[in-house]
Structures are given as C-alpha cells and as structure tokens.
Amino acid sequence: MTGDALTRDANHTPNRLRLAVVDMVGTTITDDGRTERAMSRALLEHGIEPGSGRFESMLGYARDTMGFSKMTVFGHLFEDPAVAASANKVFEQAYDDMIADGGVHAIPGAEDAILWMRESGMQVCLATGFGRHTQNMVLESLGWMGLADLSLCPADAGRGRPYPDMILTAVLALDLDDVREVAVVGDTSSDMLSGVRSGASLVAGVLTGSHSEATLRAAGATVVVESIKELPLLVEKREAGRL
Numbered sequence: 409m410t411g412d413a414l415t416r417d418a419n420h421t422p423n424r425l426r427l428a429v430v431d432m433v434g435t436t437i438t439d440d441g442r443t444e445r446a447m448s449r450a451l452l453e454h455g456i457e458p459g460s461g462r463f464e465s466m467l468g469y470a471r472d473t474m475g476f477s478k479m480t481v482f483g484h485l486f487e488d489p490a491v492a493a494s495a496n497k498v499f500e501q502a503y504d505d506m507i508a509d510g511g512v513h514a515i516p517g518a519e520d521a522i523l524w525m526r527e528s529g530m531q532v533c534l535a536t537g538f539g540r541h542t543q544n545m546v547l548e549s550l551g552w553m554g555l556a557d558l559s560l561c562p563a564d565a566g567r568g569r570p571y572p573d574m575i576l577t578a579v580l581a582l583d584l585d586d587v588r589e590v591a592v593v594g595d596t597s598s599d600m601l602s603g604v605r606s607g608a609s610l611v612a613g614v615l616t617g618s619h620s621e622a623t624l625r626a627a628g629a630t631v632v633v634e635s636i637k638e639l640p641l642l643v644e645k646r647e648a649g650r651l
C-alpha cells in the first residue's frame with residue numbers, strides 16, 4: 409500500500425461493516441428472568457436472607473451490572489474469593505436446572521437477523537457474561553451451535569464487559585483489518601461501554617432486555633432500536649451512508 413492509500417484509509421471511516429458482536433441474554437435470547445432467579449438462589453445459599461436490605465442491594469448491583477462476567481459480579485459481592493467461586497458455581501448449577509426444560513427462547517427475529525448478516529458477508533460473534541459451560545448449555549438448548557462464526561465468554565478474552573476484550577478478541581480471531589468495521593449490539597450499559605471502548609463504529613442498543621433507552625444512550629449507544637430484528641435495516645442504512 410502506498411503512502412497516499414494509507415492516508416486515505418486512515419481518514420475514511422469504512423461504510424462496510426464486517427463483524428457484528430452480539431450479546432445473548434436480552435438481545436438474542438430471553439430466559440424470562442432465570443438469570444436473576446439463579447443469582448437469587450446463589451445469594452440465598454450463601455447466607456443472604458431474601459427480602460433483607462443486603463439481599464436487595466446485592467440483587468440491585470447484579471441488575472445494574474447485567475452483562476458483566478458473572479464471576480466478576482460474585483467477586484464484587486463476596487469479599488472471600490472462595491465464597492465468590494462457590495456462589496458462581498451455585499449460580500451455574502441453578503441456571504442449568506432452570507433451562508433444562510427449555511427455559512431459554514430466541515428473541516423473535518434474532519435467528520433471521522444473524523443469518524441475514526452472515527448471508528450478506530458479515531461475520532457474527534455471540535458474546536456473553538456467562539461462563540463457557542453456561543454459554544454452551546444455552547447454545548445447545550437453542551440448537552444454535554454453529555449459528556454464529558464464533559462464540560466468546562469472558563474467560564476466552566481476559567476480561568468480560570465493560571472492558572472491550574471480547575470484541576477485540578473477535579477482531580483478532582476473525583482477522584479484521586479495522587475495529588471501525590465492527591458493530592456491537594446489546595441490551596445493557598455494559599454492552600454499550602464495551603463497544604465504545606473497543607472502537608466499534610456502530611454501537612446499537614436494543615430494548616428487549618435489561619436497560620432503558622436513556623441508560624443505553626448514557627453508556628454510549630450510537631443508536632437504539634426496539635430489537636435485533638432491526639439490525640439488517642441498520643446495516644443497510646450504514647452502508648448507504650445514512651447512519
């Protein structure tokens with residue numbers, strides 16, 4: 409590449425999006441509150457009285473930090489690392505039990521949106537705050553193994569959200585040239601902040617999950633839509649230079 413071409417490339421934001429890093433719970437799947445119920449079970453089994461002020465404030469923290477690595481959340485809630493690891497284990501076991509009967513469902517239009525992106529030449533990475541075991545259980549229960557090009561959990565990348573590690577890991581693993589070719593899609597403030605921190609040029613919030621439009625925008629969403637269903641339209645607008 410010549411000097412001129414390099415300068416042109418540096419100054420030009422690519423219109424073409426080549427990778428979507430898409431969140432799971434609240435964005436592509438719904439578990440009807442099972443994440444929160446499994447968190448409650450883990451708190452209860454570690455001596456936190458349901459309904460107590462301590463229980464409510466711990467659950468409030470878990471809600472505010474939806475999308476963070478679950479292990480990190482428990483590490484914040486319990487000072488003793490052994491107790492945190494044990495609570496995370498209870499959470500994973502409880503969640504397994506709660507989804508064994510098929511308790512997770514695709515958000516309407518999610519599968520079509522992922523297939524549309526892949527057919528249009530984009531790559532797709534499904535990213536989560538769950539551990540690898542839970543992520544696999546969810547993907548298997550939906551028959552989604554292989555639906556995306558890649559699936560990542562915090563341990564695959566280093567840190568979970570709100571850090572950009574999973575997005576940057578996907579950029580490297582899928583061999584992109586430029587972080588500006590990435591779209592990040594999610595339902596939580598931590599999804600949005602991780603997207604901004606990664607340098608992704610489209611950071612799209614959806615309203616099918618945990619956080620409100622105001623919260624998503626405050627965390628850096630460049631656009632907020634009702635659901636992932638609208639993603640193909642966003643990609644088309646972006647390629648036409650209208651976003």
Ligand SMILES: O=C(O)COP(=O)(O)O
Pocket residue numbers: 431432433434435443473474475476477478535536537538
């Ligand atoms: O609730 C969580 O943190 C796990 O779900 P996620 O797939 O939305 O990250």
